[in-house]
Structures are given as C-alpha cells and as structure tokens.
Amino acid sequence: MTQQEKLELIIKTLDSKKGEDIQAIRIADLTILADYFVIVNGNSNTHARTLADEVEYQLSQRGIEPERRESDTGNTWIILDYADIIVHVFYKETRSFYKLEGLWADGEQVDITNLIEP
Template sequence: MTAKEKLEVIVRALDMKRGENIQVLEISDLTILADYFVIVNGTSNTHVKTLADEAEFKLSEKGVEPLRTEGYQSASWIILDYGDIVVHVFMKDARSLYQLENLWADGTAVDITSYLTKE
C-alpha cells in the first residue's frame, strides 16, 4: 500500500468513529521520523482507544501492521507508528498541551476533505 492509500484508510476510520479535528501534516522534508503525521483527538479515554483501535483494525484488514504502538495504558495520547505514517490520537487537553501542529508548523497541511463524511 502507498502512503496516500494508508492515509485514506486511517482518516476514514477516524472520521467514521467521530474523531475530532483530524489533521494530516506532510513532514517528509523536515525529518526522517515519518512522511506524515495524522493528529486527532477524542472526547474520553474510551474514545481515544476506540479511535486508535479502529485505525489499527482497518489497516490490519489491508495487511498493514504498526511497527510500534505506545500509550494504550494511559489513553491520553496513543501513537501508532507505521514507519511512513505516525498516528497521534489525543485527549483534547493533551493535544492542547503538546501542540504538535505548532511544533511541526513547517510541515505541509494535507487536504483530507475528500476522505471525510459529509454531514
């Protein structure tokens, strides 16, 4: 699967489970950590776990497994590392505290509107 195909699966999964404020940043020109960061927040610890589980499940159905996962114990910030894509699932207050969008502001915002459900 290409990175763009994985991004679509991830964003659709997060949107389907009502993830809030989904953002995708292309960071390939800034770091070797990944090509993309997906950032989303949930409304509770349970919601954060559900979002991470759904993204992981939908990619697993396509034969793609994360290299690493972190944060399931506290569920205030769960990270799914797919090598080229790192998914950050936050509680709203943790997202505000760490402000990844500001930290990686030199990254390029990716237009994901075509992946989102129209309400």
C-alpha cells in the same frame, strides 16, 4: 497498498469513528521520522482508545501492522507508528497541552476535506 491509500484509509477510519479535528501534516522534507503525521483527538480516554484500535484493526485487515504502538496508562495519548505515517491520537486536553501541530508548523498541511464527512 500505496502510501496515499493508507493515509486515506486512516483518515476515513478516524472520521467514521467521530475523531475530532483530524489533521494530516506532510513532514517528509523536515525529518526522517516519517512522511506524514496524522493527528486526531477523542472526546474521552475511551474514545481515544477506540480511534486507535479501529485504525489498527482496519490496517491489519489489509496486512499492515504498526511497527510500534505506544500509549500512556490513561490512554490520553496513543501513537501508532507505521514507519511512513505516524498516527497521534490524543484526549482533547492532552492534545491542547502538547500542541503538536505547532511543533510541526513548518510541515505541509494536507487537504483532507474530500475524505471526511462535513
């Protein structure tokens, strides 16, 4: 699976589970952490956990496992680290608090409108 196919699968999976305000930011020129961040929020802690679980499940069905999964005890933030793509799943209020998009504002916003349902 190519990086682009993996990115598209992650975005489509989050969208299929009603992830809110999905954003993909290309950060390859800014850091060695990853090539892309995908940021999404759920409308509850349970929804956030479901989003992360579904991404992990869909990629594992294709033989891709995260190098690391981190979360807080309340599932207000969950990180799936796939080395080249890091998925940040937040509870809505937690996302507002951390403002990750602002921290990586120098990154390139990826147009994902063709991957999500209107």
